[in-house]
Amino acid sequence: MGNISVFLDDYRTAPEGYVLTETIDECIELLRNYTIEHLSLDHDLVNKDRNGLMLVEMMVEEKRFANRITIHSANSVGGKAMYNCLKQAQQDSILSPSTIVSLRPLPLKYFPPRVLQHYLDVQ
Structure with missing residues (x-):
């Protein structure tokens, strides 16, 4: 399997061509096993203790x-926290500056x- 695009959300449907994951565990498993072209993340998930920010922190820890990477969460506080965590990882040279984070x-x-x-531009 070549590059894939992943959409983490437990409410919305994924755009065409994206693999839908509903939990951070499913998402991190794909990150560990595939090259991800585009990763789009929600903050609020059914499991309130395992949200998108926790996933982003795991991503930074595991590099x-x-x-x-797109943060698509409608939760403005949670979404900004995820975005800021990724931008800090770029400043700390953990995440490549060429990675587009939006x-x-x-x-x-x-x-x-x-x-x-x-x-659609990713495909």
């Missing part, structure tokens, strides 16, 4: 990243066409 919150019920293009 496992995608070529491009904060693009998504509505819960649909993908606006302009935002959806962000996901």
Whole structure:
């Protein structure tokens, strides 16, 4: 299997061409075993104790990243914390400065066409 794109969310459906993961455990397993082209992350998950920020912290600790990372959480506080953690990893030379890290919150019920293009551009 070549590069894959992964969408972590327990509520939204994944864009076409993305592997949907609903838990941080599923997501970290893919990060450990595949080259991830684009990783799009939500903060709030069903398991309130294992959220997107915990995943990002694990990624930094294990130095496992995608070529491009988007934080799509509608939780502004949680999403910003995830984004800031990744940007700090770039400043600390843990995450490559060439990795594009973006904060693009998504509505819960649909993908606006302009935002959806962000996901289609990866393919």
